[in-house]
Each structure stands twice: as structure tokens, then as C-alpha cells.
Amino acid sequence: MILNWNNTFAVGNNNIDEQHKELFYRLNKLLEAMKEGKGKGEVITTLDFLEEYVVKHFTDEEEIQRKNNYPKLNIQHKQHEEFKNELKELRRTFESTGVSSLFVINTQQKMVKWCKDHIMSSDKELGNFLMKNTK
Template sequence: MILNWDNSLSVGDDNIDNQHKELFYRLNKLLEAMKEGKGKSEVINTLDFLEVYVIKHFNYEEEIQKKNKYPKFNVQHKQHGEFKNELKELRRVFETTGISSLFVINTQQKMVKWCKDHIMNSDMELGEYLTKKLKKAF
């Protein structure tokens, strides 16, 4: 399943949107590698990317939420923490068992689920909130 970015997924903040686009690109790269039977080599690149990405992205996103007094900040913060824990667990599994086809599939499924559950729901709500707040300011 290829993840397609379009403007309907925009939260209205260029930095967040560009970071989400990069995430989609990386996950699609993993999905393509899996189709070609090269998922094992790409999954570690994806995991390495995600471990850096979540720190930068979540910190920025939460900074925007605090600045704008987003009422669902605590929900988002909790979700971000859960995702970080999932990444830690994936890294632990990789370091103890190595790369298997099951590990690659599990990683891919978790990342796609994150995109669907968080970006396409929670972050879209954030975008709607920011848009309404911006309209009120003018």
C-alpha cells in the first residue's frame, strides 16, 4: 500500500507538512524495497531515520501545540510517547534477533498504522484547530 501525500493532509504548517511528506517518502521507499525483496536492507535505514525524525518532529509539533494552547496537547504528547516506545521496542527486537521477514513486515505495518491513525486523524485535528485559530486572529 503506497502512501500518497496530497494537500488534504496538510496541517497548515509548512515544517510539519514537509516532515510528514518526508515520512511518507521513507515509508514508501520501504514498501517498494519489500516488493522487490529488499526490505531487509531498507528496514534498518528506515528505523535509523525514524529514531532521529521522531525527536525533531515531535518536539516541533509539541512546541506549536503549546504555543497555540492546543486543547488536545496531552493526547498528542501521549501518542508521541507511545510511538517512541514502539520504536525502542523495534530496535530492541532488531538488536536481539536480527532482521527477519517478520521484523520487516511488523515495522512496515506499525509505520503505516501510525500514518493512518496519527497523521490522518490527530494531526488533521491539529491542523483544523490551527486554521480556525488563524482565522480568528484576522
């Protein structure tokens, strides 16, 4: 299960859409590194970048919501915090147990499902709001 970007994921805001594309790319890179049994260093480097990128993306997205008085900012923020916590847990598990087939499958299912669900529901709703109310 890989995250393939297509226009069904577009929310209608170029900045958010471009960041989502990059997020898909980075998640795929992480999953690929784990599946191929790449060295721990490469997986950690990819995780480091992904964690930093997620913080940047969520900060940017929440700033757009603040500027436009988006009524569901608190819900989005909570969901973003949950995803950041999932990444931290992923790192803790990886650093303590390494990579197993089950670990890769669980990571893939959790991360891919979260991204797809969040974009297709919460972020699409945000995109519709922004199209109607952009300042």
C-alpha cells in the same frame, strides 16, 4: 503497504506537512531496506535517522501546540511517546533477531497504520484548530 503522500494527509500547516512528507519518505526507506535484505548497517543507519527525525518532528509539532494553547497537547504528546517507544522496540527486535518476512510485514503494518491514523485524526484536528486560532 507504502506511505504515499497526497493532499488528503495535509493538515494545513506547511511546517507540519513538510515534516510529514519527510517522515513518509524515511519510513518508506526503512521498509525498503528491510524488504530488500540490505545490510544490517544500512537498516540501523536509517533507523538512527528516523528516530532522530521523529523526535525533532514531535518536538516542533508540540511547540506549535504550546504556542497556540492547543487543548489536546497532552493527548498528542502521549501518542508521540507511544510511537517513539514503537521505534525503540523495533530497533531492539531488529538487533536481536534480524529481518524476517514476518518482521517486515509487522513493522510495515504497525508503522504505516500509526502514521495514517495519527495524521488523519489527531493531526487533522490540530490543523483545523490552527487554521482557526493561529497566533
